[in-house]
Amino acid sequence: MTSIPSLQNQDTVEYGFPEKTNFDALDRMTPLPVQELFRQWLLTPHREYIPESWDQYFYEGWHLGAHPQTHVCRLHCSEGHFIGWIFQPQLYLREGQAVFPEEMINLPVRGQPSSQDVERILFGRTATGTSMSEEGFEGMWIGVIFGRDGKKPFRRVYPGPTHSVLFSPSAEVVATSHNLIPDAARDIEISRAFDLPARQRFYSFGLTAFKGVQRLLPNHYLDLDSFNAVRHWPTHPFEQFEHGATGAERIVEHSRRLLWGLSKRYSSYKIFLSAGRDSRAIAAIARPLLHEDRFDFRLNTTYGSDLGSRVDLQASIQLARIMRLPHDVTKRVIRKVPRLAILKGFVRIGEAVSGPSLASAATSGQGAAFSGLNLAGMAGEAGRAFYWAGRDSDKPVGVEEVNKCVGAPVVESTVLAAERWLAELPAWLRDSPPDVFDLLYVEQRLGCWEAPVRYLYTGTPHTASLMASGFNIETMLRLPYAYRKSGRLQHDMIAHSWPELLSVPFNEPRGFLRFVALQERARNQLRALRRALRSAIR
Structure with a gap:
């Protein structure tokens, strides 16, 4: 097994990801010192679990402890009564106007909110679960609500549309990582099956590496009285647009509304430009602000020696000329990352995911040079059939297929977890395979893979993911199936908002790089042929 390196003796430091995970070594690192759990928090009825050095809050028997860097905003009803907390909100839309939640915000609801009120004031949804463009919180947030349905009070934790959080029914704790859950014992069987961080994958379907600790997925709330997770969205079939381009335009206009709101606080922006679709769509969304004197927009492209990076560089240079914006080009430098730093980052995020972000965080920190x-x-x-582009849209979705999509090992615990996830979907949704796969992407890839990584870095987050807005995600789920499968969403977003950017093809080598791509394809085909011949000879 691989041992934890010592940074005291630079001659014996090990670098990079381990070939095999040493779980004993990870357990010796756990829990990390609370001062290193940046922007993390825990909620529990047990006062003794709260770190003394953290900010502390209390309401109706529940103790909240938050790292000093955590943005905790108190939620009040329109009459001024306390109804809960929200963590790390980026923006609040009220009648289409942007409000920045600080230490406290009054929400448009009288008294304790009902379940239906919560959908409206947190997510901006109607009684049928349809998202409105003029209300709700934006960003990677999690809310705690003390509400009431009729005479029955409730206490719940709601992750935002792409966020997630851990909970332990036996310990009665909701927390951002296992470091804050007392006596979180490793489930060695599932840990070995996933083999993180040696293998670059993530825990899916609410599973974690620890016994009795579960992940609360997007579109679910946690009932704090029973400590059960309950799906609360979607509740009704998605009403598809007649034309996909209608959805593309809605996403552009809503994203611009968010960007205009953010511009009240931020004047400097950076767009990471590549040859792909999403970064170009974001640049097109930002077009109305790009050349206003009060804003500073810069493009940034990082490239390496591989063909994909060279295509990114080629395309981004051409796009920067069309946009007439400053373009920072950075050559990727391969750094030797101490394994201890990678493992500490892995433990900090609850051992949820392993991948390049761990090494990136260990070498670059928060990128403090840019404050925009x-x-x-x-x-x-x-919105472009990420998990189902090559399959029959009518074929029923099975457990084996969804597990394969998320890259989970095939063991009893993952099979059962995938079965539970499929079984809890509304019957009308299970009958719509494309919607199942796209919801799978939102809840697993975004909620389990992307969300935990937000706790890697210190300081205040300075990233806005405009496409990840709840309104925009629902809009993507309302696109016609054939349109999603065609992959035209970002193309039409750009055509609507900055058509000149379509003159540069997506992810396509041009000029000399086209010849390089043909050479590389020929070499790959030759390697595949050799492997096939060796296999046939054996």
Whole structure:
């Protein structure tokens, strides 16, 4: 087994990801010191679980402890009464106007909110679960609500549309990582099956590496009285648009509404530009702000020696000329990352996911040199059949297929978890395979893979994922199936908002790079032929 390196003796430091995971070594690192759990928090009825050095809150028997960097906003009804907390809200839309939640915000609801009120004030949804464009919280947030349905009070935890959080029914704790859950014992069987961080994958379907600890997925709330997770969305079939381009235009207009709201606080922006669809769509969304004197927009492209990076560089240079914006080009430098730093980051995020972000965080930190807002293209895959582009749209969805999509090992625990996830879907949704796969993308890839990574970095997050808005995600789920499968969403978003950017093909090598691509394809085909011949000879 691989041992934890010591940074005291630089001659014996091990670098990079381990070939095989040493779970004993990970357990010796756990829990990390609470001061290293940046922006994390826990909610529990047990006061003794709260770190003394953290900010502390209390309401109706529930203790909340939050790292000093955590943005905790108190929620009040229109009459001024306390109704809950929300963590890390980026923006609140009220009648289409952007409000920045600070220490407290009054929401448009009288008294304790009902379940239906919660859908409206948190998510901006109507009684039928349809998202409105003029109300609700934006960003990677999690809310705690003390409400009432008639005479029956409730206490619930609601992750935002792409966020998630851990909970332990036996310990009675809701927390951002296992570091804050007392006596979180490793489930060695499932840990070995996933083999993180040696293998670059993520825990899916609410599973974790620890006994009795579960992940609360997007579109679910946690009932704090029973500590049961309950799906609360979607509730009604998605009403598809007649034309996919209608959805593309809605996403552009809503994203611009969000960007205009953010512009009240931020004047500097960075767009990470590549040859792909999402980053170009974000640039097109930002077009109305790009050349206003009060804003500073910069494009950034990082490239390496591989063909994909060279295609990114080629396309981004051409696009920057069309946009007439400053373009920072950075050559990717391969750094030796101490394994200890990778493992500490892995433990910090609850051992939820392993991948390049662990190494990136260990070498680059938060990127403190830029204090503006990074505009990311996350979540666009939900509108272009990411998991089902090559399959029959009418074929029923099975457990084996959804497990394969998320890259989970085939063991009893993953099979049962996938079965539960499918079984809890509304019957009308299970009968719509494309919707099942796109919801799978939102709840697993975004909720289990992307969300935990947000706790890797120190300081205040400076990233906005405009496409990941709940309104935009629902809009993508309302696109016609054939349109999603065609992959035209980002194309039509750009055609609507900046058609000149379509003159540069997506992810396509041009000029000399086309010849390089043909050479590489020929070499790959030759390797595949050799492997097939060796296999036939054996």
